[in-house]
Amino acid sequence: xxxxxxxxxxxxxxxxxxxxxxxxxxxxxxxxxxxxxxxxxxxxxxxxxxxxxxxxxxxxxxxxxxxxxxxxxxxxxxxxxxxxxxxxxxxxxxxxxxxxxxxxxxxxxxxxxx
Numbered sequence: 050x051x052x053x054x055x056x057x058x059x060x061x062x063x064x065x066x067x068x069x070x071x072x073x074x075x076x077x078x079x080x081x082x083x084x085x086x087x088x089x090x091x092x093x094x095x096x097x098x099x100x101x102x103x104x105x106x107x108x109x110x111x112x113x114x115x116x117x118x119x120x121x122x123x124x125x126x127x128x129x130x131x132x133x134x135x136x137x138x139x140x141x142x143x144x145x146x147x148x149x150x151x152x153x154x155x156x157x158x159x160x161x162x163x
Contacts, residue, residue, distance in 0.1 A: 053142060057084065084137055101150050111135065
């Protein structure tokens, strides 16, 4: 059985769509993590960054990003993601060493072979 990790939030519609995508295909065990309740660790981010860039993981359109006024300063993406999980772009979906950011069903279909 394939085991997928989905990092997201309860309010994120794309996270809900990702969960539904994998549930509809069967044979996939889903481990869903709400990043506002249990933020992504530094080690986990480093694993994710093997597949996607730190910049891709930042939701520059979020209210939190705007509130923190991050568009006006230079910052280390990993440090800000660890400090403020609410600026994370979701869902982050992980299968072993592969990861995606955002809703990407075409990639996920290749992962699970359907």
